[in-house]
Amino acid sequence: MTVDLLIRDAYLYIDRDWEVANGWLAIRNGRVHAIGDRAGDAPAARTVISARGRLVTPGLVNAHHHMYQNLTRAYAPVTNGTLFEWLKGLYPLWAGLDEEAVYLSTCVAMVELLMGGCTTSMDHMYVHPRPFLIDAQFRAARDVGFRFHATRGSMTRSVEDGGLPPASVVQDEDTILADSERLVAAFHDPAPGAMGRVALAPCSLFSVSERIMTESARLAEKHDLRLHTHLAEDPDEDAYCAEIYGCTPTEYFERVGWASPRSWVAHYIYPTGDEIDRLAHAGVCTAQCPCSNMMIGGGTADAMDMRRRGMRVGLGCDGSASTDHASMWLETRMAMLLGRFRHGPHAMSARDALDMATRGGAACLGWEDEIGHLRLGACADLVIWSMSEVAAAGALSDPVEAWLRCAPAVAGTTIVNGKVLVADGVPLLANLGDILRDHAREARRIQRLDG
Numbered sequence: 001m002t003v004d005l006l007i008r009d010a011y012l013y014i015d016r017d018w019e020v021a022n023g024w025l026a027i028r029n030g031r032v033h034a035i036g037d038r039a040g041d042a043p044a045a046r047t048v049i050s051a052r053g054r055l056v057t058p059g060l061v062n063a064h065h066h067m068y069q070n071l072t073r074a075y076a077p078v079t080n081g082t083l084f085e086w087l088k089g090l091y092p093l094w095a096g097l098d099e100e101a102v103y104l105s106t107c108v109a110m111v112e113l114l115m116g117g118c119t120t121s122m123d124h125m126y127v128h129p130r131p132f133l134i135d136a137q138f139r140a141a142r143d144v145g146f147r148f149h150a151t152r153g154s155m156t157r158s159v160e161d162g163g164l165p166p167a168s169v170v171q172d173e174d175t176i177l178a179d180s181e182r183l184v185a186a187f188h189d190p191a192p193g194a195m196g197r198v199a200l201a202p203c204s205l206f207s208v209s210e211r212i213m214t215e216s217a218r219l220a221e222k223h224d225l226r227l228h229t230h231l232a233e234d235p236d237e238d239a240y241c242a243e244i245y246g247c248t249p250t251e252y253f254e255r256v257g258w259a260s261p262r263s264w265v266a267h268y269i270y271p272t273g274d275e276i277d278r279l280a281h282a283g284v285c286t287a288q289c290p291c292s293n294m295m296i297g298g299g300t301a302d303a304m305d306m307r308r309r310g311m312r313v314g315l316g317c318d319g320s321a322s323t324d325h326a327s328m329w330l331e332t333r334m335a336m337l338l339g340r341f342r343h344g345p346h347a348m349s350a351r352d353a354l355d356m357a358t359r360g361g362a363a364c365l366g367w368e369d370e371i372g373h374l375r376l377g378a379c380a381d382l383v384i385w386s387m388s389e390v391a392a393a394g395a396l397s398d399p400v401e402a403w404l405r406c407a408p409a410v411a412g413t414t415i416v417n418g419k420v421l422v423a424d425g426v427p428l429l430a431n432l433g434d435i436l437r438d439h440a441r442e443a444r445r446i447q448r449l450d451g
């Protein structure tokens with residue numbers, strides 16, 4: 001049988017506890033079809049790529065992002081603000097978002113993610129000054145060829161109600177719930193190998209009403225969806241919850257019915273050990289965002305401690321306005337450095353970090369059966385990594401450790417659903433130049449740099 005694509009001469013990281021030196025991997029109909037370590041056993045293929053001894057891993061899975069924020073990257077007036085300060089500084093600009101701006105920013109985000117070795121991403125889209133913005137994101141995902149887990153984010157609480165954002169970017173409860181139902185009907189594909197799914201994602205405990213939290217949990221149950229929100233990201237959130245709800249963020253999260261295997265949360269920096277144990281036991285997963293946390297400087301989750309307590313932990317690059325890049329390789333490296341910085345050199349290996357970036361992210365998205373590994377039958381989402389010969393010189397004994405320790409690795413070839421989307425480090429999207437030009441125009445408009 002002739003397969004669609006054969007990758008040979010590779011160091012294959014298939015999954016934790018399964019690596020093949022000098023192996024081959026065959027792809028057929030968008031799935032991993034066969035794996036071997038003897039060149040003579042490899043099937044005939046329509047396309048053959050020699051990895052020339054380079055590391056091949058599953059595509060990394062991004063478990064937390066805000067793609068639209070690349071329209072306000074490194075925005076000078078707020079670069080040195082606290083989380084709440086930069087949110088308050090940027091919300092008025094984000095009120096300018098429309099379908100065109102969201103389409104372009106999503107295309108840019110997805111191409112950037114592909115170049116950093118990510119093949120599936122969620123997006124937490126919670127600013128809705130105009131309708132149909134997530135529809136525009138699905139158009140972008142289709143045009144790029146990216147596997148996309150959208151989340152219908154929401155905010156109901158504006159400055160007038162004690163929240164942070166201006167009234168122009170919040171919505172009433174009925175509008176949010178009706179649009180959630182509409183998006184699920186239009187875009188959520190529960191079938192195996194789906195290229196698009198939808199989850200529900202109120203922005204944070206301090207930006208939505210209790211009814212949105214409870215009704216989102218109910219809708220998720222009804223349609224079998226994932227649930228996502230920011231949780232315990234900042235000490236200001238503790239103070240807010242104590243004052244408004246009379247409890248901690250985790251206690252409130254439990255009270256509104258979110259402590260379930262459907263849920264994954266971003267950050268989760270300030271829980272107690274007992275609270276981590278409770279959510280781990282309930283099956284809640286966490287997305288750690290190392291660079292964002294360090295950029296904001298407000299602390300970071302102890303990922304290895306969470307893993308020891310039985311919680312699944314993925315990684316996220318978070319919104320560009322806080323992190324300003326979307327390389328999941330960089331997030332994976334930073335996760336490893338954070339773990340070792342906190343607990344010493346025995347605390348965390350490159351394989352631990354890679355497991356978080358693959359299996360951990362897939363667990364967050366509830367998609368571990370098909371992505372985050374390259375076992376037979378998995379989605380054919382994978383990366384052939386590239387590093388300069390200079391940076392890799394002398395790294396001979398462990399390709400996985402070398403991948404994360406030596407200087408920047410980028411995706412040489414990125415494959416999603418069996419299709420090559422980045423080749424020799426270059427994105428293959430035909431109209432990328434036009435998209436970047438139009439993105440620059442929209443970024444200037446949103447940042448009010450014109451006129």
Ligand SMILES: [Zn+2]
Nearest residue numbers: 230266318319
């Ligand atoms: Zn976030």
